Amino acid sequence: MARQMRSVRTRARILQAAAEQFTRLGYEATSVDEICSAAGVSKGAFYHHFPSKQTLFLALLQNWVQDLESRLESIRQEVEWVPQRLMRLAETLREVFEQAAGQAPLFLEFWYQATKDSTAWSVSVQPYQRFRSIFAEWVEEGIQQGSLKPIDANLAAATLVSLGVGLVLQVALERKGLDWGQIPLRAVSLLLEGMSSSEFM
């Protein structure tokens, strides 16, 4: 049992160290040796958890996506009224953005690798399709409960995902300038004004 916990902790330490190194140096320039030394683990321990640097990279991405999916699921369970749910989501995105601000190179690395490698592509692009169908369900639900206008759910979902992705990309790229902390929340509320049934806003 203690051994299993140690193994979980080792894996987490490797992931954490890799995220930092990839962010700082880029994926190509980061070696397994550097990750091991930053994480304080042996190469044997590394390869026990991850057969390759790419597997590790994809695991980082999958963690990020799973984290976002479980946030979405708890928001869905907690907030029934869809416009309020989307506002709650925007608050959550704010945290995601605060993390993203320091991780510009890592996000771009995910997307960049996706254009070169079909495994990276399926791991980093399919989630958007998944997020789109989650949002489309939410929008359908909002239309049924009367909180949203009878809009095209797939279109509204694609718009939400594009806005989210665009916000992440811009926060990731911009080093200074706007106070991005306020923007997600207010951008979603701007979009919501067009989507909501006026009597329920």
Added chain:
Amino acid sequence: MARQMRSVRTRARILQAAAEQFTRLGYEATSVDEICSAAGVSKGAFYHHFPSKQTLFLALLQNWVQDLESRLESIRQEVEWVPQRLMRLAETLREVFEQAAGQAPLFLEFWYQATKDSTAWSVSVQPYQRFRSIFAEWVEEGIQQGSLKPIDANLAAATLVSLGVGLVLQVALERKGLDWGQIPLRAVSLLLEGMSSSEFM
């Protein structure tokens, strides 16, 4: 004069060939030799126009930005009513997206280089700040002419740019799926419903 025209054509041929090679192979993997042979020009001619591969890469990006800026400027001159102007912009974006669909790696390359290199950063990130101030002016104009609600112009501009960037990124990454052709137009119109004075929609 004939010589000058030949020089302009040579430069354009190099840019075109480079865009194709970068898209196909990525920036790092593309050599000046390959660009020269794809463009059918000598290395001497290449270096006459571009001191380095990076200069060429930044010229490609600058062309793209200038093209978008002059589209924005002619739309501004042609369409006075701001909601209509934004719809016209969305139609224009549709063309931009059709090009973008085949150039996924090149767009990602721009953004990726921007995280690593401050020259690439200033060339690829500053345009978003510029686009934001153009849109903020448009929104102010719309508020003054009574076509838009008295919303926060900087916020609305940041939302428009994020939506645009997110749409480009998603179109660039997705290989199939949604009919993206319709989406920009309808996404902007969804956003406009929230921004417009109801009496003028």
